[in-house]
Amino acid sequence: MPAIVVVGANWGDEGKGKVIDFLAEEVDVVVRYCGGHNAGHTVKNPLGTFAMHLIPCGIFNPNALNIIGNGVAVSPEAFVKELRMVQAAGISTDGRLFISDRAHLIMPYHKLLDGLNEKGFGDNAIGTTGQGIGPVYTDKAARLGMRVGDLVDTAAFAERLRFVLEQKNRLLTRVYDLEPIDFATLLAQCMEARDHLLPFIADTGAMVRQSLAQGKRVMLEGAQGTLLDIDEGTYPYVTSSSTSAGGAAIGAGIPPTHITKALGVFKAYTTRVGAGPLPTELLDATGEQMRDRGQEFGTTTGRPRRCGWFDAVAGRFSVEVNGFTGGALVRLDVLDAFPVVKGCSGYRLNGKVVEDFPSHVGDLDRCEPIYEEMPGWQSSTENARHFDDLPPAAQAYVRRLEELLGCPFDVIGVGATREQTIHVRPVL
Numbered sequence: 001m002p003a004i005v006v007v008g009a010n011w012g013d014e015g016k017g018k019v020i021d022f023l024a025e026e027v028d029v030v031v032r033y034c035g036g037h038n039a040g041h042t043v044k045n046p047l048g049t050f051a052m053h054l055i056p057c058g059i060f061n062p063n064a065l066n067i068i069g070n071g072v073a074v075s076p077e078a079f080v081k082e083l084r085m086v087q088a089a090g091i092s093t094d095g096r097l098f099i100s101d102r103a104h105l106i107m108p109y110h111k112l113l114d115g116l117n118e119k120g121f122g123d124n125a126i127g128t129t130g131q132g133i134g135p136v137y138t139d140k141a142a143r144l145g146m147r148v149g150d151l152v153d154t155a156a157f158a159e160r161l162r163f164v165l166e167q168k169n170r171l172l173t174r175v176y177d178l179e180p181i182d183f184a185t186l187l188a189q190c191m192e193a194r195d196h197l198l199p200f201i202a203d204t205g206a207m208v209r210q211s212l213a214q215g216k217r218v219m220l221e222g223a224q225g226t227l228l229d230i231d232e233g234t235y236p237y238v239t240s241s242s243t244s245a246g247g248a249a250i251g252a253g254i255p256p257t258h259i260t261k262a263l264g265v266f267k268a269y270t271t272r273v274g275a276g277p278l279p280t281e282l283l284d285a286t287g288e289q290m291r292d293r294g295q296e297f298g299t300t301t302g303r304p305r306r307c308g309w310f311d312a313v314a315g316r317f318s319v320e321v322n323g324f325t326g327g328a329l330v331r332l333d334v335l336d337a338f339p340v341v342k343g344c345s346g347y348r349l350n351g352k353v354v355e356d357f358p359s360h361v362g363d364l365d366r367c368e369p370i371y372e373e374m375p376g377w378q379s380s381t382e383n384a385r386h387f388d389d390l391p392p393a394a395q396a397y398v399r400r401l402e403e404l405l406g407c408p409f410d411v412i413g414v415g416a417t418r419e420q421t422i423h424v425r426p427v428l
């Protein structure tokens with residue numbers, strides 16, 4: 001069976017949790033492939049409401065195998081906290097939740113360095129989630145990382161930690177003028193983490209490849225969004241992992257040739273947390289109304305999200321980069337109250353109209369959106385279960401977005417629960 005990847009089309013927080021949750025009902029394996037507990041996937045299902053950060057959303061399907069892939073950065077504390085949350089809801093994780101031995105560990109000094117970096121950046125701060133994500137991937141690339149699998153052999157772990165900590169302490173004491181981190185204390189902390197993590201550590205890439213060979217259905221669960229991807233996103237205002245579809249094969253440990261479907265999750269409007277360009281941002285009452293209606297506050301940090309109209313230029317770029325075979329348009333109901341709805345079809349940059357998403361943040365900052373205005377529907381879509389149940393103006397809005405993106409919507413979300421979903425075409 002081929003694999004499907006589900007990717008955030010914009011700057012994260014598109015509502016992937018809901019989409020992944022209901023798709024997870026129909027797959028055998030769910031693999032998180034990027035990011036760490038900077039992600040926040042909200043899932044509302046018959047078992048309750050859950051803010052998932054690290055554990056794949058497939059955990060709610062009792063028959064699905066759930067994998068935290070090698071591309072993920074794992075905070076043992078965040079993992080244990082989330083594990084307790086799902087277990088408290090009566091969900092068994094025995095034999096169905098694994099963490100890749102190749103995944104990197106978020107160490108206490110990563111979180112510390114994330115804060116120090118941001119402070120040092122001053123006005124150029126990225127506005128990170130402060131969870132140590134940048135520093136852990138920096139260490140991965142610098143060959144200074146501590147991997148989950150290192151925990152298995154305690155003697156080798158201690159030896160490696162001693163070496164790595166020497167490098168970190170040199171930085172902390174000489175650059176930041178801080179006290180060094182005590183090796184014995186840190187090792188004790190890691191050994192406590194080891195006790196919790198050990199039953200879950202596995203060569204998960206091999207497990208997923210075997211599942212594919214057995215004809216099982218695999219879903220690759222993205223985190224953040226395409227425009228936060230370290231390569232494709234609005235660099236430097238991005239996260240530090242490969243969040244787009246191309247990163248899924250690497251982060252899950254499978255050949256790219258197995259991924260035959262890519263579902264892009266789009267919000268019916270646009271949001272972003274943290275710094276960086278957002279061409280359609282609304283700094284007025286309309287933006288406030290979107291934030292209030294959509295309860296646009298970060299799942300991980302509680303920060304208010306910046307809001308704006310749907311950006312089809314950014315969306316088209318996302319369709320192209322990820323090769324979306326279909327889309328999910330979620331949170332359409334948030335627009336129910338607006339007399340007029342808008343979609344950005346192009347940008348005006350230096351007196352010229354551009355339809356391609358610029359790669360440079362300086363250009364993006366100067367882009368002025370060109371909007372198409374459409375009549376709003378000013379009635380509730382929350383009870384729509386078929387496309388035809390939507391008010392005609394909402395149908396027209398959805399159809400126009402599809403045209404602008406060059407990608408059909410397989411799924412439309414009209415509320416937070418699983419039921420509040422319109423299945424236009426089968427996704428899998």
Ligand code: IMP
Nearest residue numbers: 012038039127128129133238239273274
């Ligand atoms: P970091 O991933 O914590 O390093 O943050 C880098 C940027 O990505 C910041 O602008 C964050 O707000 C943003 N970011 C990271 N994770 C998420 C997410 O799950 N949703 C939305 N934005 C995110």
